[in-house]
Amino acid sequence: MTAPLPTPESGRHTVAPQSPNHTNTAPSLLLENLSMSFGAKTVLREVNLDVRPGQFVALVGPSGAGKSTLLRLINGSHSPTGGSVTVLGVNPATCGRKNLRKLRTRVGFVFQQFGLVGRLSAMENVLMGTLGSLKMPRYGISTYPRPLREKAVANLERVGLADQRFQRCDTLSGGQQQRVAIARTLMQDARIVLADEPVASLDPSASLSVLNTLKKVSAEDGFTVICSLHQVDLALQVSDRVVAVRDGSLILDTPTPDTSEAAVRAIYEKAKGRTA
Ligand SMILES: Nc1ncnc2c1ncn2[C@@H]1O[C@H](COP(=O)(O)OP(=O)(O)OP(=O)(O)O)[C@@H](O)[C@H]1O
Structure with a gap:
């Protein structure tokens, strides 16, 4: 049975699909008007996102869109220049070193280079x-x-x-x-796992095997996954929800069954068109 979707608030990307068993729980991750600049360069703009426990979120978008920066903000490696991050009920930018260490024991990280x-x-x-x-x-x-x-x-x-x-x-x-x-x-x-292009250096068959493994164990243990990926076909195969970032803005947030490979690929094509 699919959980009913909440009505989106105007102008905001809000809650998308929820894990059926976790409809009334607090979010694993809440991003509110999250912005990040490095000096004069704005890398993320007013990002809003609410992820419920147990969801597998594919984070897609062209190179330089801000995906890794977003994951680093969630992990507390960067402090936002605007808005806030709440991970498992804790704001990593303001919780203090001791609490950040504690939070990180519940946040797993999987890197491209293992x-x-x-x-x-x-x-x-x-x-x-x-x-x-x-x-x-x-x-x-x-x-x-x-x-x-x-x-x-x-x-x-x-x-x-x-x-x-x-x-x-x-x-x-x-x-x-x-x-x-x-x-x-x-x-x-861990209650939330952040995976930053975990299959970027693998062939298609190994990539699928790794992502299916991550999906299987996350479903068994009920933890949330935020996984940045460039492989659109794989993102659609393994995720419950697709979130796309382009030029630092969240431009798509949809349950995976409600989108198509063509729609997600178009996000990359438009970016290519602009830089061509
Ligand atoms: N510490 C930093 N100082 C200055 N600029 C940074 C820093 N970290 C990231 N950036 C810039 O922020 C932008 C977004 O980078 P980010 O690595 O988040 O993109 P991405 O979407 O993960 O890209 P890719 O898919 O290629 O990994 C880039 O223009 C990058 O140069």
Whole structure:
């Protein structure tokens, strides 16, 4: 059953589709009139967005549109020059260092370049996802508490890599490495995962496999995903909702079933036309 859509307020992109089981919960992410400038350059303009728990949002838009900046604002790596970000009920720009550290344990990040330690095994990289919650640094798998080791194996199983757990990460394929990075994020029990072009360096088949893995585990655990992607076909295959940014403005916010590949591709074509 599809949840009814709220009536959009005039002039604002507001709540789009909601996860059917989470219709009355607080948003995972709320952006209100969010603006960002670097010096004289305005990169984001008055962005409004309300994302409910469990949604998989594909963030699309041409190069330079402001997608990574948006993810960095959500993560608290940048402070906005206007408006506000509320993530899991917390404003990362004003919550203070201690609360920001706490918030980041509940916000996972998946990067284009995986962010793994190549000379370490898949298992140890996954265990490193728990370091934020441990008091002491750890050296080697056996120095992690047993329940965490069991959880790491379970998470590697969930992403289809239990058999490769002792393999060095730099000997895994790109798609496998990104699935290790997802398993590492699962160790945090994150409630929201920000993925910045997670499949940009992978071939189409590995890209689909990684995104399907992310979708599967997010559905199992009920966490929210905000995933920037340039591959329009993949964005439409895996997301519940498509949000497009162009020149720093949010220009499309729609349930995925209500849009088409042509409509999303047109956003890129128009940008190309302007710079041609
Ligand atoms: N720290 C910074 N200082 C100055 N300008 C910045 C900074 N970070 C980003 N920008 C500028 O902001 C604009 C948006 O960049 P951003 O990386 O957010 O775009 P994007 O949509 O993620 O692009 P891509 O798809 O190519 O990754 C670009 O013009 C970029 O040069």
